[in-house]
Amino acid sequence: MKNTEILSKINALLGRNVKLExxxxxxxxxxxxxSFEVGQPIFAIDGENKMPLEIGTxxxxxxxxxxxxxxxxxxxxATPVAEAGEVEMAEVPATLEEIxxxxxxxxxxxxxxLQAKIxxxxxxxxxxxxxxxxxxxxxxxxxxxxxxxTAKVExxxxxVQARIFAQLSK
Numbered sequence: 001m002k003n004t005e006i007l008s009k010i011n012a013l014l015g016r017n018v019k020l021e022x023x024x025x026x027x028x029x030x031x032x033x034x035s036f037e038v039g040q041p042i043f044a045i046d047g048e049n050k051m052p053l054e055i056g057t058x059x060x061x062x063x064x065x066x067x068x069x070x071x072x073x074x075x076x077x078a079t080p081v082a083e084a085g086e087v088e089m090a091e092v093p094a095t096l097e098e099i100x101x102x103x104x105x106x107x108x109x110x111x112x113x114l115q116a117k118i119x120x121x122x123x124x125x126x127x128x129x130x131x132x133x134x135x136x137x138x139x140x141x142x143x144x145x146x147x148x149x150t151a152k153v154e155x156x157x158x159x160v161q162a163r164i165f166a167q168l169s170k
Contacts, residue, residue: 026059040074
């Protein structure tokens with residue numbers, strides 16, 4: 001006797017009615033289980049014969065997918081994901097060159113913006129250098145020569161530097 005037949009007889013003796021669930025696969029095969037839950041035994045029915053369902057993936061008539069990871073035992077039952085309308089998929093570039101081109105195209109506006117900022121800063125720096133050069137050429141700084149304690153320096157009334165040297169030479 002098979003396990004399900006023994007179980008049916010025991011339950012009949014105990015006064016319980018055993019009802020096994022049956023479902024049909026998309027290929028027309030009828031399968032039977034105590035309940036269609038993970039870990040439950042599952043059998044393929046061929047007339048009066050019951051055979052444990054082989055390892056594999058089976059599509060059921062209700063759209064669910066039945067996975068058998070171990071012979072005769074339900075491994076997983078997956079419900080198909082309902083489509084929420086058509087989802088547009090971006091075209092995937094086929095080659096590395098196309099991927100790199102798409103990447104460069106995506107970052108090019110930011111690179112152009114940064115280059116414009118660099119150019120503006122470089123222009124400002126050039127203008128500042130020209131202004132400093134023009135200012136430096138107007139005021140020539142002379143290094144004082146070594147003064148002896150006896151030397152006298154004539155003081156120009158508006159020249160601060162000359163006054164300082166005059167004080168030092170005294």
